[in-house]
Amino acid sequence: MSTIMDGEALSLKIQEEMKHKVKNCMIRPSVAVIQVGSDPASDSYIKRKEKACNAVGVYFRHCKFEEDTPELTIINKIKELNNDEYVNGILVQLPLPARYNEKRILNSISNSKDVDGLTDINTGRMINGRKTLVPCTPLGVMRILKEYEIPIEGKHVVIVGRSKLVGRPLMTLMLQENATVTICHSKTSNLKEMTKQADILVCAVGNPKMITADMVKEGAVVIDVGINRVDNKLCGDVDFAAVSKKASFITPVPKGIGPMTVAMLLENIITCYENKPVTK
C-alpha cells in the first residue's frame, strides 16, 4: 500500500506560515481576480481562493464581468489594477469565454503582479532559468514532492498532458531539478509503454480514471492533477483505488494537488507583495 500524500494538511501548514507573515503587514497584501461570465466550476474555484485569502488575511477583490463585456473594458480594468499600488497580485480566472483573446488579456497583466505566472515574459524567464513567478499548480506539485522528500534528480518523470498551466511549466521545473522528463499527450501512440517507465508519474489531462494500475510501475510516485466530476463526485485522472495498491506515494483527489495550488497562489501573492517596487 502506498503513502497518501496529504495536500490538504500541507496546504493548511503553508497557510499558517502565510498567516504569520501577513499578521505583521501594516497594509494587507491583496489580490484581484478577474472573472468573465459565469461558469459553475470557475465560481467554485474562485470561492476556494477567496476562502483561503480570507483565512490568511489577504485582501480579496473579485472583479466580475458579464459574458458579453468588450475585451477592451477588461484590459482597461487590468491596466487600472496594474497601476493600483494597493493591488499586489492579479489573476484572470480561466477559461475565458471563447470569443476573447486569452493571450492578449493575460499579457496585459503587469509581470510583477502576474500571480498565475502566465505572461509571455514570465514564461520565458522561467524557461531561461531566471527567478520569476511560476504557475501555481506545477509549483504545488514540486512542493508536495519536497515535503515527502521524494528524490527527483536522475529520476524519470513522465508527465501526461502538455497544457501551459501544468504540463509545460512542470517540465521546466523538473528539468531544473535534474530529472529526465518525458511529456505525453493525446497524440502519444504508446501511452502505457511510457507511463510504465515513470519513477514519478504526473497526470494532468482531465480524463476520469484514465491512469489504470497496469499503466503504473510498482513503487512509482503518482501525482494526480486532474479534477473531474463524475456522478456529482470529484475524482482524478488516476484510478486511485487500484493504483494506490501499486504506487509508493500517491496524491488523492480531492485533498491532493487542488489545495496545494491554492497554497502556492497565496505564496505568489506574498512574493509579489514583498517584491513590490517602491512607489514614490
Place this chain on the structure above:
Amino acid sequence: MSTIMDGEALSLKIQEEMKHKVKNCMIRPSVAVIQVGSDPASDSYIKRKEKACNAVGVYFRHCKFEEDTPELTIINKIKELNNDEYVNGILVQLPLPARYNEKRILNSISNSKDVDGLTDINTGRMINGRKTLVPCTPLGVMRILKEYEIPIEGKHVVIVGRSKLVGRPLMTLMLQENATVTICHSKTSNLKEMTKQADILVCAVGNPKMITADMVKEGAVVIDVGINRVDNKLCGDVDFAAVSKKASFITPVPKGIGPMTVAMLLENIITCYENKPVTK
C-alpha cells in the same frame, strides 16, 4: 544503410530562395553580430555567417569588442542598433566571456530584431505557442526533418542535452508537432535505455561520439547537433560510422545541422526585415 541527410545541399537551396527575395529589396536586409573578446571557434562561426550573408546579399556588420569592454558599452551599442532602422537583426555571439551577465545583454536586444530568438519574451512567446523568432539550430533540425518527410506526430523524440540554444526550444517545437518528447542530460541515470526508445534521436551535447550504435534503435532517425574538434578534425556527438549502419536517416558532421543553422539565421533575418515596424 541509412540515408544521409544533406544539410549542406538543403542549406544552399534555402540560400538560393533567400537570394531571390533579397534581390528585390531596395534597401538590403542587414544583421549586426556582436562579438566580445576573441575565441577561435566564435571567429570561425562568425566567418561562416558572414560568408552566407554575403552569398545572399544580406548586409553584415561585425561589431567586435575587446575582452575587457565594460558591459554598459556593449548594451549601449545594442540599444543604438535597436534604434537603427537600417539594422534588421542583432545577435550576440555566444559564449560571452564569463564576467558578463549574458541574460542582461541578450535581453537588451529588441524582441523584433532578436534573430537568435533568445530574449525572455521571445522564449515565452514560443513556449506559449505564439508566432515569434525561434533559435536557429532547433529550427534547422525541424526543417531538415520536413525536407526528408520524416513523420513526427505521435513519434517518440528523445533529445539529449537541455541547453537553451537547442534542447529546450527543440522540445517545444517537437511538442507543437505532436511528438512525445523525452529530454535527457548529464544527470540522466539510464541514458542508453532512453535513447534506444527513440524514433527520432537528437543529440546536442558536445561530447565526441558519445552516441554509439548500441544506444540506437534499428531504423531510428538520428540528428547530430554536436560539433567537436578531435585531432583537428570535426566530428559530431554520434559515432557516425557505426550508427549509420543502424539508422534509417542520419545527419553527418560536418555538412549536417551546422549549415542548416546558418540557413535558418538567414531566414530569421529576412523575417525581421519583412516584419519591420514602419517607421515615421
